[in-house]
Amino acid sequence: MNDTKARILGTSSDLFRRNGYTGTGLKQVATEARAPFGSIYHFFPGGKQQLGEEVIRTSGEEYARLVFSILDAHSDILEGIEVGFRLAGETLVATDYADACPIATVALEVASTNEVLRVATADVFTSWIDSGSALLRARGFGEADARRLILGFVTSLEGAFVLARALRSTEPLDAAGATVLAAARACLPPRE
Amino acid sequence: MNDTKARILGTSSDLFRRNGYTGTGLKQVATEARAPFGSIYHFFPGGKQQLGEEVIRTSGEEYARLVFSILDAHSDILEGIEVGFRLAGETLVATDYADACPIATVALEVASTNEVLRVATADVFTSWIDSGSALLRARGFGEADARRLILGFVTSLEGAFVLARALRSTEPLDAAGATVLAAARACLPPRE
Numbered sequence: 001m002n003d004t005k006a007r008i009l010g011t012s013s014d015l016f017r018r019n020g021y022t023g024t025g026l027k028q029v030a031t032e033a034r035a036p037f038g039s040i041y042h043f044f045p046g047g048k049q050q051l052g053e054e055v056i057r058t059s060g061e062e063y064a065r066l067v068f069s070i071l072d073a074h075s076d077i078l079e080g081i082e083v084g085f086r087l088a089g090e091t092l093v094a095t096d097y098a099d100a101c102p103i104a105t106v107a108l109e110v111a112s113t114n115e116v117l118r119v120a121t122a123d124v125f126t127s128w129i130d131s132g133s134a135l136l137r138a139r140g141f142g143e144a145d146a147r148r149l150i151l152g153f154v155t156s157l158e159g160a161f162v163l164a165r166a167l168r169s170t171e172p173l174d175a176a177g178a179t180v181l182a183a184a185r186a187c188l189p190p191r192e
Numbered sequence: 193m194n195d196t197k198a199r200i201l202g203t204s205s206d207l208f209r210r211n212g213y214t215g216t217g218l219k220q221v222a223t224e225a226r227a228p229f230g231s232i233y234h235f236f237p238g239g240k241q242q243l244g245e246e247v248i249r250t251s252g253e254e255y256a257r258l259v260f261s262i263l264d265a266h267s268d269i270l271e272g273i274e275v276g277f278r279l280a281g282e283t284l285v286a287t288d289y290a291d292a293c294p295i296a297t298v299a300l301e302v303a304s305t306n307e308v309l310r311v312a313t314a315d316v317f318t319s320w321i322d323s324g325s326a327l328l329r330a331r332g333f334g335e336a337d338a339r340r341l342i343l344g345f346v347t348s349l350e351g352a353f354v355l356a357r358a359l360r361s362t363e364p365l366d367a368a369g370a371t372v373l374a375a376a377r378a379c380l381p382p383r384e
Contacts, residue, residue, distance in 0.1 A: 108296060108357065111358055148371075155367065156348050162296055166303055172343050176343070176351075179374075182379075
C-alpha cells in the first residue's frame with residue numbers, strides 16, 4: 001500500500017477510536033497524517049464515508065488478528081481468555097484509556113444513521129465471530145458452544161471497554177474476563 | 193419539571209442514543225422537541241454540554257431503574273437475568289435496533305474528548321454498579337461476587353448492544369445473557 005494512504009488509514013483509525021466518526025474531520029486527518037488534504041480524495045474518491053468504510057474493515061481485521069493471536073498462543077484456552085482481558089487492560093492504561101476496540105465507537109454512531117458503514121461494522125463482527133468460533137472448535141468446543149462463547153467473549157470485551165474508558169479503571173475488564181471464564185468452564189470440552 | 197424542559201431532555205436522550213452526542217445538533221433538538229430554539233439556552237445556559245450532562249445523568253438513572261426493576265421482579269435471580277436480556281432484545285427489535293442503552297454511544301464518544309461528560313458517564317456507571325451490587329447482596333451473593341457479577345451483567349449488556357445493533361440480530365444478547373447466567377450459576381448462594 002502507498003505510504004501516504006497507509007498513514008491516512010492509520011491516523012483515521014486512531015482518531016475514530018478516540019473521537020468517533022462524526023467527531024473526526026478530514027482536515028484533522030490530513031494534518032495528523034502529514035498528508036496533503038487533496039490526497040484524501042485522491043485515495044478515497046468517496047470522501048469521508050469511503051475512508052470510514054476502509055478504516056472499519058482494515059482496522060477491524062487487524063484487531064481480530066491481534067486478539068485471536070493472544071487466545072491462540074495459549075494451549076489452555078482459559079489462560080488465553082484471562083491473558084486477553086489482562087492485556088486489553090494494560091493497553092488501556094498505557095494509552096490513558098484511549099486505545100480500545102477500533103470500531104466500537106463508530107459502530108454505535110452509525111448503527112441507525114449510516115447503512116453503508118453499519119454494514120461494514122456488521123461484516124467485521126461477523127468475521128470475528130466466524131474466526132473465533134473456528135478457533136474454539138479447534139480446541140474441542142462443540143459448534144453451538146463455540147459460537148455462543150465467542151459471542152460472549154466479544155460482547156464482554158466491548159462492553160468492558162465502554163465502562164473501563166468511562167471509569168478510567170480496569171476493573172470492568174477484570175470482571176468481564178471472570179464472567180467469560182465462568183462461561184467457558186461451564187462448557188469446557190474434556191482434555192485429550 | 194417544566195414541560196418544555198422535559199421535552200428537550202427526552203428528545204435529546206432519544207437523539208443521543210441513536211445519533212450520538214457529536215451527531216446531534218441543538219437545532220434538531222429544538223425542532224423535534226417542538227421547543228423554541230432559545231428555550232434550550234434558557235433551561236441549559238451552558239449550552240450543549242450542560243444539556244448533555246443532564247441527559248446522561250437523568251436518562252442513565254431512568255435506565256438503571258428499568259433494568260434493575262426487571263432483575264428484582266423475579267425471585268429467581270437467574271430468571272431475572274434471562275428475562276432482562278430477552279426484554280432488551282425485544283425492545284431492540286421493536287425499535288428497529290435503535291433503542292438500546294441511552295448513554296453508551298455518548299460514553300464512548302466523550303471518554304477521551306470531554307472530561308465533564310466523561311465524569312457524568314462514570315458517575316452513572318458507578319451508580320449502576322452500586323445499586324446492582326446491593327440488589328445481588330440482598331439475594332445472598334457475597335460482596336465480591338455481587339460486584340463482579342453486576343459488572344459482568346452490565347458489560348455484557350453494553351457489548352451485546354454494540355454487536356446487536358451492528359448485526360441487526362438479537363443473537364449477541366442471547367449469547368451475552370447465557371454468559372452472565374453461567375457466571376451467576378458459578379457463584380450462586382445456597383437457597384434458603
